[in-house]
Amino acid sequence: MAAGEELFLRAKGRTFVGLTEDTEKEWRGPFCFIQAADPQLGLMKAWRIGDCDGGGDEWAEEVELTKKAVQAVNKLSPRPRFMILCGDLVHAMPGTPFRAGQEHDLKEALRGTDAAIPLLFVSGNHDLGNTPTPETVAEYCRAWGDDYFGFWVGGVRCLVLNSQLYFDASACPSLRDAQDAWLEEQLQSEARAPSRHLLVFQHIPLYLRRPDEDDDYFNMQAAIRESLIQRFKQAGVKAVFSGHYHRNAGGCFDGLDMVVSSAIGCQLGEDPHGVRVVVVTADRVIHRYHSLDQLNDRGMDEDLKQLLA
Secondary structure, eight states: OOOOGGGGGOOOOETTOOOOOOOOOSSOEEEEEEEEOOBBBOHHHOHHHOOTTSSSSSOOOHHHHHHHHHHHHHHHHSSSOOOESSSBBBOOOOSTHHHHHHHHHHHHTTTTSOTTTTTEOOOOOOHHOOOOOOOHHHHHHHSSOSSSSSEEETTTTEEEEEEEHHOOTTHHHHHHHHHHHHHHHHHHHHHHHHOOOEEEESOSSSSOTTTOOOTTSOOOOOOHHHHHHHHHHHEEEEEEEEEEESSSOOOEEEEEEEEEEOOOOOOOSSSSSSSEEEEESSSSSEEEEEHHHHHHHHOOOOOOOHHOO
């Protein structure tokens, strides 16, 4: 492993080094974490010039936005227990020009994260390809760690899914089946021994506004969506966190909160560049999207302390 790569390769063996059931199963009181999505280095210029099929030959804007997010998160007090990036880390698809440069520069921007704030990564369609293959999944895992895994934080069980395997696994059905078997095992384990809260993280949202909405590029197909919603609700999942839409969206139905967070990078709507601050208490999961400027405001610390009191 190259020097410094341990920062990015802690998701292995379907768990996360330092955030395991053995060390983090017990509830220790309220805490906060940061959910971010879509730094997607290279998209901002590609979107402006109308060439989103290309890899984007410039990404300095996204690098600076990522650094700004890191600096703001580092200043928060109380310190977040972790920061998770929900996919589309870079814009260039596997095997295309600019991919290696975008991944290198994103890692350099993220290296400034406080060592006490673990970084967790979720695979997106640009990280794996719209139709992933065993080779593109393996490439992602070499760069960022496992594409699906579980972790624990202060009595809260968290599951990270590779949503692309549900969206289009036509080139790797065995990988989809393996993830689905693993997911079922995790959900059954939760049923036998419930945690304080159960949270899911994935790139593609189950839905954008309502569970019964039409299929779209930005949501899961209806049959898969309905199956996952029922399985999640039965297991007691409190919230599903996602990105992909580059706008804020989501909704809460029958106790399952679908949280769609806008991007650190390119905005496709009217939301500002930002991240979501999530506060976990004994009985609630409270979340609010903040612009990077708001996150840098000193008043954020007081807001967090009040929520965590």
